[in-house]
Structures are given as C-alpha cells and as structure tokens.
Amino acid sequence: MINKILVTGSSGQIGSELVMALRGIYGSENVIASDKCPNAPEKIKKSGPFEQLDVLDKEAIAALIDKHQINAIVHLAAILSAVGEKNPMLAWNININGMLNVLELSREKNIKRVLIPSSIAAFGPSTPVDNTPQETVLKPTTMYGITKVAGELLADYYVAKYGMDVRGLRYPGIISNETLPGGGTTDYAVAIYYDAVKFGKYECFLSENTMLPMMYMPDCLKATIDLFQADKSTLKHFSDFNVGAFSVTPKLMAESIRKYIPDFEITYKPDFRQAIADSWPNSIDDSCAREEWGWKPSFDLDLMTKDMLEVIGNKHKQGHI
Numbered sequence: 001m002i003n004k005i006l007v008t009g010s011s012g013q014i015g016s017e018l019v020m021a022l023r024g025i026y027g028s029e030n031v032i033a034s035d036k037c038p039n040a041p042e043k044i045k046k047s048g049p050f051e052q053l054d055v056l057d058k059e060a061i062a063a064l065i066d067k068h069q070i071n072a073i074v075h076l077a078a079i080l081s082a083v084g085e086k087n088p089m090l091a092w093n094i095n096i097n098g099m100l101n102v103l104e105l106s107r108e109k110n111i112k113r114v115l116i117p118s119s120i121a122a123f124g125p126s127t128p129v130d131n132t133p134q135e136t137v138l139k140p141t142t143m144y145g146i147t148k149v150a151g152e153l154l155a156d157y158y159v160a161k162y163g164m165d166v167r168g169l170r171y172p173g174i175i176s177n178e179t180l181p182g183g184g185t186t187d188y189a190v191a192i193y194y195d196a197v198k199f200g201k202y203e204c205f206l207s208e209n210t211m212l213p214m215m216y217m218p219d220c221l222k223a224t225i226d227l228f229q230a231d232k233s234t235l236k237h238f239s240d241f242n243v244g245a246f247s248v249t250p251k252l253m254a255e256s257i258r259k260y261i262p263d264f265e266i267t268y269k270p271d272f273r274q275a276i277a278d279s280w281p282n283s284i285d286d287s288c289a290r291e292e293w294g295w296k297p298s299f300d301l302d303l304m305t306k307d308m309l310e311v312i313g314n315k316h317k318q319g320h321i
Contacts, residue, residue, distance in 0.1 A: 006072070011044070034050070055098030122138050122148040134241075134285060193257070207274060213280075216307070218298065243286050
C-alpha cells in the first residue's frame with residue numbers, strides 16, 4: 001500500500017500543482033514536497049511537509065526517505081530544454097545523476113513505486129512528426145532530450161533487472177494558469193495568455209506555424225495520477241508512455257484567444273528555441289496509454305483558452321499579476 005510519497009522538484013510548474021493534487025488524495029501529511037530551492041510556494045509549505053533537497057546528494061535523499069518512511073517517489077527535479085541548451089553539463093548532471101540516485105535508493109530501500117516523467121523532447125528530427133508512434137526512433141538533438149531517452153532506458157532497466165515498479169509518461173507542452181514556466185521550449189503557450197490579458201499583445205519566440213502537442217495542466221495532473229495509480233498488471237509499457245491532448249501552433253492559439261479578446265495582437269521573433277521545437281513532433285499517438293491505463297483528456301484548445309483567460313483575468317483584476 002502506498003501511503004508516504006516524496007515529490008522532488010516540487011516547486012516547478014508541474015510539481016507545485018501535483019503536490020496539492022496528491023495531498024488531496026493521500027492526505028497532506030503523507031505527501032512530502034522537496035526542492036533544492038528553499039523558497040517553495042506558500043501553499044505547499046502551509047499545507048504539508050516541505051524539505052529542502054538537492055537530488056545530487058544521495059545521502060540527503062536516503063535520510064529523507066528514512067525520516068518520513070517514504071514508500072513511493074515522484075521524481076520531477078530536472079533541468080528543462082531551453083535552460084539545458086545554455087548549460088548542457090548541468091542538465092546531464094541533474095537529469096541523469098539525480099535520477100540514478102533516486103533509482104538506486106529506491107532499489108536499496110524497496111520503494112514500492114517510482115514515477116519519473118519523460119517528455120516529447122525524447123524524439124528528434126528523424127522521428128515521424130505526425131501521430132508519432134509509441135515505439136519509434138529516439139535521436140534527440142538537445143541535451144534535455146538525450147537525458148530523457150537515457151532516463152527512459154534506465155527506468156526500464158530497473159524494471160527488467162530488479163523487478164521494480166518504475167513508470168513514466170512523455171509530457172507534451174504543459175499549459176498552466178497557476179505557475180509560470182521554468183525554461184522550456186513550449187513556454188510561449190503560457191506566456192501568451194498572461195500577455196493577452198495584461199497587454200493585449202504578445203511577441204512569440206517561435207514562428208506562427210510551429211505545430212506542437214500541448215496539454216492543459218488539469219489533464220497533466222490527471223494523466224500523472226492515473227498512471228501512478230494504475231494496476232501494474234495492466235501495463236505492457238512502463239517508463240515511456242505517449243500522452244496527448246491537442247496540437248496547436250502559435251497562430252491557432254492566437255485565433256482561439258481572439259474569440260474572447262478580439263483585438264489581441266501577436267508578432268513573431270523566433271530565437272534559438274525554434275530549432276528545438278522543429279525537432280519535436282506535430283502530434284502524438286497515445287493509444288497505448290489509452291488501452292493500458294484508460295488515458296483520456298478532458299480539454300481541447302478552446303476549452304482551455306476559455307478557462308485560462310477567466311482565471312488569469314480574475315488574477316489581473318485583483319492585482320496579483
């Protein structure tokens with residue numbers, strides 16, 4: 001029975017919301033949030049345990065597991081794509097060695113379940129771009145993508161070699177109205193909504209027809225928790241599930257916003273992130289996730305846009321952004 005969960009990287013875009021969702025299910029005291037940065041969001045610190053933790057410090061992780069009697073880990077601590085290209089050795093060190101510390105300690109301490117997300121960054125320019133299959137060529141051109149491929153293989157190795165329960169899903173771009181993004185190539189899809197509300201215009205760092213798979217945060221949380229809770233006997237895959245919701249370009253997103261803010265303007269000034277985006281798929285085949293653990297998204301582009309603008313608009317009126 002899983003009853004004490006450690007979440008690493010809990011102050012990030014996904015972690016800060018996933019911790020709260022898990023605490024709602026398992027109880028506030030049973031989900032231990034951790035992050036290298038001591039300045040965790042107030043909602044995390046006030047609602048349950050928080051520990052400052054560097055995932056490169058194996059002894060500190062071990063002590064935390066023992067202190068809280070942890071028997072499941074959701075490992076989110078990572079350097080993302082855009083930041084990783086600026087400092088590739090940092091990305092390798094944290095994404096690989098941090099993950100290995102978690103896997104080794106999980107093996108040594110008989111942790112019942114580990115979830116380590118992957119990403120569409122595991123794909124590359126030689127991967128089929130449309131309806132990208134579950135089983136396909138993985139030759140990424142970013143350090144972040146390289147660490148995600150290595151991470152998937154390592155996780156599956158621990159499943160096969162040691163009989164561990166390690167799971168993962170390939171996140172598309174994640175769009176949130178709660179937490180600002182943390183250095184990814186799909187960050188525009190969050191910033192565009194904030195700028196639409198605040199300024200009525202946005203300058204995009206990708207070109208207008210750059211098609212990428214995206215997902216609204218409520219669906220991201222649902223997918224993560226559904227896989228985390230899935231019956232292991234139904235799983236044929238483990239650490240590399242494709243998950244999708246919808247695919248969108250900056251131009252299509254701007255058109256969706258104009259349904260609610262008719263005068264919204266967008267301009268385009270592609271930067272180094274364009275090459276990263278061009279190496280990723282246009283759309284995802286997530287039939288394995290649907291068949292093996294019942295994945296099904298709830299939000300399409302327009303439903304997400306309506307909700308994003310309502311939430312961010314209310315924040316803006318209250319002076320919170």
